[in-house]
Amino acid sequence: MSTQSSAPRSPSGTRDVLPPESTRWERVVGAFARGVEDAGYGLTMTPVFEYSSVFRRGIGDASDVVGKEMYEFTDRDGQQLALRPEGTASIVRAFVQHHPLVPFKAWYVTPAFRHERAQALRYRQHHQLGIEAIGTEDPDLDVEVITVAHDFFRGLGLERFELKLNSMGDAQCRPAYLELLAGVLAERAGELCDEHGERFGSNPLRVLDCKKPECRKATADVPRLMDHLCGPCAAHFARVRQGLEASTVAYVLDHRLVRGFDYYTRTTFEFASAALESAQNGIGGGGRYDGLVEMLGGDPTPGIGFGIGIERVLGACDAESVFAVEPAPLDAFVIDVTEGDGRGAEARDLTIELRRAGISADRAFGVRSMKSQMKAADRSGASIALIVGPEELSAGTVTLRPLRGPGEQYAVGRHEAAVAVTRELAAYQADLNAGQ
RNA sequence: GUGGGCGUAGCUCAGCAGGUUAGAGCGCCAGGUCGUGGCCCUGGAGGCCGGGGGUUCAAGUCCCCUCGCUCACCCCA
Numbered sequence: 001m002s003t004q005s006s007a008p009r010s011p012s013g014t015r016d017v018l019p020p021e022s023t024r025w026e027r028v029v030g031a032f033a034r035g036v037e038d039a040g041y042g043l044t045m046t047p048v049f050e051y052s053s054v055f056r057r058g059i060g061d062a063s064d065v066v067g068k069e070m071y072e073f074t075d076r077d078g079q080q081l082a083l084r085p086e087g088t089a090s091i092v093r094a095f096v097q098h099h100p101l102v103p104f105k106a107w108y109v110t111p112a113f114r115h116e117r118a119q120a121l122r123y124r125q126h127h128q129l130g131i132e133a134i135g136t137e138d139p140d141l142d143v144e145v146i147t148v149a150h151d152f153f154r155g156l157g158l159e160r161f162e163l164k165l166n167s168m169g170d171a172q173c174r175p176a177y178l179e180l181l182a183g184v185l186a187e188r189a190g191e192l193c194d195e196h197g198e199r200f201g202s203n204p205l206r207v208l209d210c211k212k213p214e215c216r217k218a219t220a221d222v223p224r225l226m227d228h229l230c231g232p233c234a235a236h237f238a239r240v241r242q243g244l245e246a247s248t249v250a251y252v253l254d255h256r257l258v259r260g261f262d263y264y265t266r267t268t269f270e271f272a273s274a275a276l277e278s279a280q281n282g283i284g285g286g287g288r289y290d291g292l293v294e295m296l297g298g299d300p301t302p303g304i305g306f307g308i309g310i311e312r313v314l315g316a317c318d319a320e321s322v323f324a325v326e327p328a329p330l331d332a333f334v335i336d337v338t339e340g341d342g343r344g345a346e347a348r349d350l351t352i353e354l355r356r357a358g359i360s361a362d363r364a365f366g367v368r369s370m371k372s373q374m375k376a377a378d379r380s381g382a383s384i385a386l387i388v389g390p391e392e393l394s395a396g397t398v399t400l401r402p403l404r405g406p407g408e409q410y411a412v413g414r415h416e417a418a419v420a421v422t423r424e425l426a427a428y429q430a431d432l433n434a435g436q
Numbered sequence: 437g438u439g440g441g442c443g444u445a446g447c448u449c450a451g452c453a454g455g456u457u458a459g460a461g462c463g464c465c466a467g468g469u470c471g472u473g474g475c476c477c478u479g480g481a482g483g484c485c486g487g488g489g490g491u492u493c494a495a496g497u498c499c500c501c502u503c504g505c506u507c508a509c510c511c512c513a
Contacts, residue, residue: 009504064511068437086513112513117437119507126513195510211509260512282513309513337471372465374473389471403473 013117013124020327024314028156028323029109032129032308035152036107039144041131044106046090048113052082057295058089060262062203069114083113086261087307088289089296091132096298102135112307120278121312130286132305137290139236142267143243145304149271149284150249156313157322160274161283163250166226166257167237170265170290173230177223178204184222191218209258224255233266240267263289267304275319276312283316284308329381332421333403334363335373337389343367346388350398350417354386357418359425377403384424386417400424405431 010016017025033043052072059066071083084090091106109129118124131148133141146163153161169177182204185192193212208219229237244251251269259268268287276283286306293301317323332354336347347363354361362380364373370389377385387399387409398417401409405428412420 012504069511114512116511117509118505119509122512128513130513209511279508280512284513307513312513335472369466370471371467371469371473374471376473378473385473387472391471399472401472409472 011124015123020325023328024317024323024325025310027326028310028313029129031155032109032152033107035155036131036148039105039148041105041107041133041148044091044094044108044132046094046108048111049081049083050090050093052080054093054296055082055085055089058092058261058263058292059086063260063262065114065260069116071113071115084110085114086112087128087130088132088261088263088286088292088305091305092134092289092292092298092303093296095132095134095301095303096293096296102301103141104134105131106134107131109310119280121276121280121309121315123311127310128307129310130305130307132303134293134303135301137236137288137302139239139267140243142236142240142288142304143247143249145286145306146240146244146267146269147247147249149286149306149308152308153271153283153313156317158273158275158313158316158320160320161316162252162272162274164254164257164270164272165241165244165251166254166268167229167233167266168258168264168268168287169225169229169233173228173233174225174265177225177228180223180228181205181225185219188218205258208256219256226253226255236266259285259287263292263295265290269306271308273312273316273319276316277319278315280312282309283312327381329383330362331359331382331425332361332384332386333377333380333382334361335370335377335385335387336363337370337373337387338393339390346393350386350388354418354421357422359418359421383428384421386421402428404428 037043052070055066055070061067065085070085073081075081087108087110091108095104095106107130110127111125112128113125115124116122131145133145146165150163168174185196185204185207191214192207193210193214195212196207196210196215205225207215208222210216210219226237241251254270257268257270259270264287266288268285270285271283272281273283274281284306286304288302288304290302291300293299293303314323334347334351334354336344338344338346344365344367351361351363362382364376368376370387374385383402383404385401385403387401389399392398392411392414395411396414397411398414399409400412400417400420402424405424407424
């Protein structure tokens with residue numbers, strides 16, 4: 001920390017991701033993209049900021065995320081804008097705006113911004129991977145969405161996570177249940193925690209989510225929404241459970257699962273890592289939002305989706321020691337120990353030539369000893385070192401030295417260098433395959 | 437917003453009850469091997485001990501303030 005106190009740093013609650021750690025980010029996004037695209041989802045990009053009303057109307061003014069955590073600003077035209085705090089509202093806004101064919105199956109990767117105090121695996125800017133499927137209320141779509149997330153986690157090597165499942169009902173059955181719950185809670189107001197004893201206001205479901213022992217105890221045997229669903233919602237939920245079981249996606253019913261956004265209806269779910277020690281162990285969550293499209297000005301249209309937190313998924317991977325950081329190795333590293341005014345020109349030209357031949361290559365810059373350049377070659381992870389010095393220069397050759405395999409170094413003609421490297425790499429790859 | 441912990445080399449950390457030129461491991465650079473990496477050995481560079489004020493003959497060490505980081509509550513990815 002010898003950095004000057006006057007030097008700027010990344011804002012509180014944000015972080016920089018540098019190589020080699022960033023290579024995991026590329027791979028995790030790549031793995032997600034393959035998985036969801038194989039299921040028919042297409043990349044959808046929307047601006048990181050929207051008119052504030054998109055989030056206010058979509059997520060809900062009363063939610064914490066909108067009410068006290070949103071990064072809002074007025075731009076030079078006086079427009080009220082906000083950085084996106086989550087992914088779904090923007091995608092739905094785009095759906096309403098463009099009327100794509102349904103079902104509209106979209107995937108995204110995006111930063112998300114919330115002004116809250118940072119702590120372990122909670123940031124002011126974090127990153128989410130997600131999908132949205134808009135236009136059908138078929139419960140088999142719920143199964144698809146949940147299974148895609150489940151299989152993504154599994155594909156990374158994660159095993160110690162739990163899928164929690166609940167149904168929030170719909171406009172038909174939820175109001176009656178809320179009234180029932182409010183009545184029961186009112187009778188037990190004295191047993192609830194300080195915060196919830198006085199008022200549970202517009203949303204008694206919040207009390208179920210409270211972690212205080214008093215509230216946990218008082219709500220242990222309270223009526224469950226999943227037991228008071230209307231006919232259609234009950235049938236929907238049953239079909240979802242049946243589908244998950246058929247796909248051997250393990251889940252636990254959790255009537256306390258109350259998600260923080262107002263738009264959820266029917267199926268809601270959350271993936272929690274058992275390996276994460278920190279307070280934040282939710283690695284992904286989502287649910288159905290059959291009223292959201294209408295709330296954002298579209299025709300009544302059902303939808304469902306999820307968001308996955310990249311930082312938390314990688315944290316869970318660390319906790320389970322899977323999906324490790326693996327720096328992307330190079331194919332070749334060019335070493336130049338020629339002398340005189342032309343020093344370095346061979347490395348310059350040969351490196352470019354290799355790259356144009358489809359070989360990943362790097363080199364050392366500046367005047368450095370052979371030993372130093374060899375160390376750099378080793379660090380780069382390159383499979384092959386190409387050495388050019390005064391002897392090679394006058395002989396019109398380069399020395400090809402395998403750095404990983406068992407082979408000895410040998411000379412090849414300067415103009416056959418790229419071909420020889422390609423051949424060596426192929427042989428090396430064949431050995432790898434044979435060894436498996 | 438509320439509360440706790442911590443700020444010493446690029447990184448991870450030692451520095452006993454305040455006492456002369458602030459240390460280790462790893463990393464980096466150089467040499468041992470005058471053109472050959474990974475192992476080993478030797479040497480080197482790199483710190484106004486987060487910043488400011490105070491107590492003291494003397495402060496990395498004690499006190500106050502400040503900034504930053506971190507963990508937890510709330511909520512969420």
